Amino acid sequence: MKPDVAALLDVQADDIKLYGIEDRLSALAPRLSALELDRRKAMDALAQSREQVTAEEKRQREISDRLRQHRELRERSEGLLNQVTTPREAAAAMAQIDQAKRFIADEEREIEALNARLGEMRRLVSDREKTLADIEQVQQETRLTLDSDRGALEKELAQIRTERDRKAQAVPRSLLQRYDRIRQKRRATAVFPLRGESCAHCDTAIPMQRRSTMVATGATELCEGCGVLLYAAE
């Protein structure tokens, strides 16, 4: 193998390490966006149950007002009943008291049911507050971990890049440019040896004359089958 090719293979080994680190770096962001999505869902759910509580509290106030009015009506009618002078007035006051009592009974039942519902809704609110707080905590911890992961990966990336650039100086410019063009499309191993008569990557056979030239001069050739750069290992 020519030293040019050996130097190129060294560069390629670093490039493959770089791809791996870049992949790990770009996998960090989706983890954060997934958590952010969870947080938004939890916030929406919480807002929804808070609205329900507010609406029920409003209803509770309305019924309480009606209940108070009907209790006052009952008291007034009872007072009236003590002052009536005719049976007709007495009957009217009694009818009013009965009606007020029915309203009061209905409203008391309604308030009781409403209080039970409100209790459940408030529990749901506090459950959802806890869920949201838990997610926010995980999010914060994850962010810290990811920041430190990212820092470590970026440091490693910078080191390998420096090393890679240093090694690349040993590769003739035209060969390096050829290699860089291929890997812009492939972003994977771009230089392969001949294996027997064929490309070690795609198994396309290489005509004998081209092979002999490669063996004799150490020249590299593009594979017509898959476009990688081929070299003669021996």
Ligand SMILES: [Zn+2]
């Ligand atoms: Zn090939």
